[in-house]
Amino acid sequence: MMSHEFSTKVISFSSGKGGVGKTSLVSNLGSLWAQQGKKTLLIDGDWHLGKLGIAMGVRPQWTVEKVLSGTITLKDAITPISDSLSLLASPSGILGFEELDETSRHQLFYAIEDLHNEFDLILIDHSSGLHQGVTTFAAAAHQHVVVTTSEPTSYTDAYAVMKILSQRYSIREFGLVVTMSHDHAESQRIMERFIEITTAQLNVKIKLLEIFPWEPKLSLSIIKQRPFIDLYPRDPFTRKLSLICKKLDENPAARNHGLQFFYAPALGR
Numbered sequence: 001m002m003s004h005e006f007s008t009k010v011i012s013f014s015s016g017k018g019g020v021g022k023t024s025l026v027s028n029l030g031s032l033w034a035q036q037g038k039k040t041l042l043i044d045g046d047w048h049l050g051k052l053g054i055a056m057g058v059r060p061q062w063t064v065e066k067v068l069s070g071t072i073t074l075k076d077a078i079t080p081i082s083d084s085l086s087l088l089a090s091p092s093g094i095l096g097f098e099e100l101d102e103t104s105r106h107q108l109f110y111a112i113e114d115l116h117n118e119f120d121l122i123l124i125d126h127s128s129g130l131h132q133g134v135t136t137f138a139a140a141a142h143q144h145v146v147v148t149t150s151e152p153t154s155y156t157d158a159y160a161v162m163k164i165l166s167q168r169y170s171i172r173e174f175g176l177v178v179t180m181s182h183d184h185a186e187s188q189r190i191m192e193r194f195i196e197i198t199t200a201q202l203n204v205k206i207k208l209l210e211i212f213p214w215e216p217k218l219s220l221s222i223i224k225q226r227p228f229i230d231l232y233p234r235d236p237f238t239r240k241l242s243l244i245c246k247k248l249d250e251n252p253a254a255r256n257h258g259l260q261f262f263y264a265p266a267l268g269r
């Protein structure tokens with residue numbers, strides 16, 4: 001059993017562009033951390049097409065919608081997946097974080113904050129897009145992971161996410177994950193250049209966490225509704241995922257951010 005001496009760290013995964021592999025990443029990183037005994041909560045922030053439950057092979061009885069309507073508590077809405085892993089599912093096809101009014105958003109922040117002693121880690125899998133509801137939620141995390149491919153259509157959206165988070169919420173540090181690479185050296189070259197330009201223009205720090213290859217077995221793991229890391233524990237792709245866990249563990253969470261930050265009356269930003 002993990003003691004509660006660790007305070008909860010909230011990590012957000014966003015992308016701008018859709019379909020770049022956020023949900024795959026969150027489901028696998030969450031499973032890895034849970035295997036290490038870290039109490040981990042996955043929050044499906046994609047309320048239009050929430051697929052985290054599908055990826056994890058669970059059918060949640062409740063979703064966060066019932067929490068916002070006051071029918072059940074957030075704690076009751078959480079679906080256990082394994083000893084250390086839980087899911088706060090989204091009500092697929094209802095409304096998105098982007099459509100939540102400010103009161104509901106605060107209600108949710110408070111409810112999540114209340115869970116702090118229950119979890120070591122909370123991972124938020126955001127919907128794509130740059131709506132304010134998404135960015136506000138993303139901004140409330142301690143660590144910010146931006147997911148992109150090395151194609152311009154994707155990294156320009158990654159740039160836009162970092163621009164909003166840095167300019168509107170003063171977030172200065174980002175972890176970048178590159179997915180679906182067909183040529184590692186080429187992706188590395190492109191993304192290093194991207195980081196150089198973005199760092200200079202936005203006055204942010206970007207750590208390139210990992211470049212993942214195009215991996216056809218990933219869609220197989222979705223079909224089987226099992227995390228990739230369970231199906232292929234010794235695959236190089238799994239090793240890369242473990243490395244991300246390690247890098248994020250080593251990188252201390254920014255102190256001035258986190259959920260509490262948003263209770264301050266500076267919300268009009």
Ligand SMILES: Nc1ncnc2c1ncn2[C@@H]1O[C@H](COP(=O)(O)OP(=O)(O)OP(=O)(O)O)[C@@H](O)[C@H]1O
Pocket residue numbers: 015017018019020021022023024025046051126127128179180181212213214215216218219220222
């Ligand atoms: N590295 C990869 N190589 C090949 N396919 C991948 C890779 N990463 C993800 N995929 C596949 O791409 C599709 C989209 O992945 P995923 O749902 O994780 O993306 P997402 O960013 O969460 O999408 P959305 O924006 O719709 O929420 C899935 O079919 C998944 O199996």
Ligand SMILES: [Mg+2]
Pocket residue numbers: 022023024046051125126127
């Ligand atoms: Mg997704």
